[in-house]
Amino acid sequence: MPKAQTLIEALPWLTRHHGRTVVIKFGGNAMIDEELKSAFAQDVVFLRHAGLRPVVVHGGGPQISAALDRHGIPSEFKAGLRVTSEDAMDVVRMVLAGQVQRELVGLLNRHGPLAVGLTGEDAHTITAVRHRPEIDGRPVDIGRVGEITRIDTGAIEALLADGRIPVVSSIARSQDDGHVYNVNADTAAAALAAALGAETLMVLTDVEGLYEDWPDSDEVISRLTASQLEKLLPELSSGMVPKMEGCLFAVRNGVRTARVIDGRVQHSILLEIFTDEGIGTMVVPDGSDQGDAV
Numbered sequence: 001m002p003k004a005q006t007l008i009e010a011l012p013w014l015t016r017h018h019g020r021t022v023v024i025k026f027g028g029n030a031m032i033d034e035e036l037k038s039a040f041a042q043d044v045v046f047l048r049h050a051g052l053r054p055v056v057v058h059g060g061g062p063q064i065s066a067a068l069d070r071h072g073i074p075s076e077f078k079a080g081l082r083v084t085s086e087d088a089m090d091v092v093r094m095v096l097a098g099q100v101q102r103e104l105v106g107l108l109n110r111h112g113p114l115a116v117g118l119t120g121e122d123a124h125t126i127t128a129v130r131h132r133p134e135i136d137g138r139p140v141d142i143g144r145v146g147e148i149t150r151i152d153t154g155a156i157e158a159l160l161a162d163g164r165i166p167v168v169s170s171i172a173r174s175q176d177d178g179h180v181y182n183v184n185a186d187t188a189a190a191a192l193a194a195a196l197g198a199e200t201l202m203v204l205t206d207v208e209g210l211y212e213d214w215p216d217s218d219e220v221i222s223r224l225t226a227s228q229l230e231k232l233l234p235e236l237s238s239g240m241v242p243k244m245e246g247c248l249f250a251v252r253n254g255v256r257t258a259r260v261i262d263g264r265v266q267h268s269i270l271l272e273i274f275t276d277e278g279i280g281t282m283v284v285p286d287g288s289d290q291g292d293a294v
């Protein structure tokens with residue numbers, strides 16, 4: 001009976017989400033463990049077979065830092081973003097597109113001919129300009145880091161229409177100078193979710209969700225509206241900033257729910273979707289009533 005109960009709890013969700021697009025961001029920290037990675041692949045394939053259209057956007061921060069270290073290039077972050085020299089950009093591209101993305105594609109394809117990998121460079125999927133974040137009121141140069149200016153969903157839509165699972169690395173092409181840019185993977189996932197008109201953005205990370213009073217408390221905020229999140233943003237730090245900014249952007253641009261969930265929990269995607277309780281933090285647009293946004 002518990003097994004049947006779990007499946008039955010999923011039925012309204014499945015009915016409502018049938019044929020809908022779900023963008024799932026898989027962070028570098030949850031990718032360190034082999035069992036977690038294969039459970040993640042199982043969950044994504046499950047969603048696909050349950051009639052949804054999952055799109056995976058992956059990070060790889062720790063893997064990039066390790067590779068840079070092997071090349072003798074130090075890792076430095078400003079405003080939560082990696083300072084990316086020309087040499088570092090070659091390593092970022094090699095690690096994301098050549099290593100992390102290939103591994104995820106391989107894990108998904110154990111279950112059938114499903115996953116196809118691409119980067120934002122392919123078919124103009126993600127176009128960016130050089131990003132100059134402001135620190136203490138002044139724009140700073142952090143090298144080849146991109147600010148997204150345009151998304152072309154054509155290639156991803158074609159793959160989805162063909163029943164495939166697109167796996168996207170967060171690298172963008174530049175419109176004018178023939179270079180590529182390093183883009184934070186949370187930001188890329190949010191931009192893609194909005195452009196695809198996704199139903200849900202799910203961001204897997206290495207904490208339970210958004211903590212109310214981090215680092216002093218581990219009380220997770222289970223649900224908040226776009227306006228509530230906007231007020232909280234200035235208080236957030238480090239890796240949570242691009243995640244929550246991405247969630248806000250997504251729900252303000254047509255995505256119905258954006259969720260931050262604990263990627264350290266095996267099958268966290270299925271737990272989030274297929275049980276009534278849900279886990280982690282859910283962001284909804286202003287004015288959504290509780291029942292509508294589950």
Ligand SMILES: Nc1ncnc2c1ncn2[C@@H]1O[C@H](COP(=O)(O)OP(=O)(O)O)[C@@H](O)[C@H]1O
Binds near residue numbers: 030059206214238239
């Ligand atoms: N309010 C908060 N709630 C939860 N985590 C927070 C908060 N503020 C900052 N963090 C930090 O953000 C980190 C998650 O971001 P990040 O390390 O970039 O993850 P990922 O590799 O999954 O993208 C957490 O491990 C935590 O250290």
Ligand SMILES: CC(=O)N[C@@H](CCC(=O)OP(=O)(O)O)C(=O)O
Binds near residue numbers: 092145
């Ligand atoms: C500009 C920038 O900071 N890019 C990130 C891209 C990878 C990423 O975002 O990975 P996680 O999701 O694992 O953090 C980086 O170089 O680390």
